[in-house]
Amino acid sequence: MTPLAPAGTRLDIARIKADFPILRRQVRNKPLVYLDNAATTQKPQVVLDALVHYYTDINANVHRGVHELSGLATDAYEGAREKIRAFFNAASVQEVIFTRNATESINLVAFAFVRPMLSPGDEVLISAMEHHSNIVPWQIVCEERGARLRVAPIDDRGALILDELEALIGPRTRIVSIAHMSNALGTVNPVEQIVAMAHARGVPVLIDGSQAAYHMPVDVQAIGCDFYAATGHKLYGPTGIGVLIGTTARLEAMPPFMGGGDMIRSVTFERSTWNDLPYKFEAGTPNIAGAVGLGAALDYIEQVGREAISAYEHELLDYGTAMLEAIPGVRLIGTAPGKSSILSFVMEGIHPHDIGTIVDREGVAVRTGHHCAQPVMDRFGIPATARASLAMYNTREDLDALGRALVKVREVFS
């Protein structure tokens, strides 16, 4: 495969756009301008082809039959696992566990790793910018065990206040669970530093990589985290497939999360014994096609080049930031230095929901609401924001279309 963008060169956006069939469709008789990538990204043709190929030519259950197709399906599924290992630079494939999504990955850690060791008075530490998926599982296990959920604050730009985070890591802290990148604000957290702070006190760390993984290179060994959660549908892959990457030492020490087929070595009515990693955590028939599709998506991202994608999206972000700041009455929410790919904003006197409806009429898809981060909205004293979020196929023209649509919003409410 020839790289679409060798290091240091610009992306060939026309060619990338052409790889995503949905971007050719119209919405409300206007060309689709898709700026809701933080909710889910669109899928390139190679991912769709991989799904069709899997179901057309390979479909069988994995790790079971001796027949030809079962072997092919197992090879495809395990091949995808290796692609994910390489993408995140996990130490081995046994550290890559397939889940449904990042939410399930976080729940797996909350219930199988943290819950058994939580005693009354223990603490779980998160940050004020977390998505509900990195709040609610902890609330559930804390409530059950009489433990306490602590929250590291963020400043007015939406940056994590590291000193306060560090001060909250104490002798009762059982885990630190932090987003790599905020879905509502775009803030990118210094995860290596956070891991170092926690590990200095012997506290394990989970990083929620849902937003970061499709915007920047991620190396879990360099980060040094104990767990890294990610979801396939934001990585240009199918829905219903996610991953949890955990260190072998942590995963070996944990009991299973769910029981069923595939996760056992032997079963009798008296007792069962668990399979090796990673299968111990993959009960039941997995989303085989989803894993294969995600593998194809990661191949595609690598082919474009993650450094090039990151550089391109930062240029777009700067362009979009300047454009929005030039519109009277628009205020950006989330202005942390080094932020990535997210333009959350409010317009004076106009509710984000009304913004969303009006720009939708112009074919522009943005998210409006609390973005599953109600505490972030509360922190900024607003009920909701409108959010434009970027992916590799977006262009300055897309942001210009948003700008024109916002002028219409102003006109309706003038």
Add this chain to the structure above:
Amino acid sequence: MSDLSDLYQEVILDHNKRPRNFHVVDSASHQAEGFNPLCGDRLHLYLKVEDDVVTEVGFQGSGCAISKASASIMTDSVKGRPLAEVHDLFRRFHTMVTTPPDQSVEDMGKLSALAGVREFPVRVKCASLAWHTLKAALERDPIASTE
């Protein structure tokens, strides 16, 4: 294709900008909080009911133009009415905003301004939030949700 001006009619923009009865009713006999989890709209509705007549009504909260205008127009419409008529209005309003856009609906006067939401299915909840909150208040259910 439906036009934005069907949704954002003058009367709605006016009630959004200058909501009527936008205040707490200190002597309220009934109240409820309405919440639309989809967009974060919240409103607190206060009613004073005397001898089965709504004598005072007010609301507070934050929300989109549709939910705010709907609450404002609703409070104007129910003030001074007997409860039986209020329940009837609720039923008729609900029918109006949930009737498919290609079918005709009864003229409900100023409340008909909200009929435009039928063209915007995700906004129907915005228009009906105030009414569900009203129903919850009268049934003494402290929290209404559009979910």
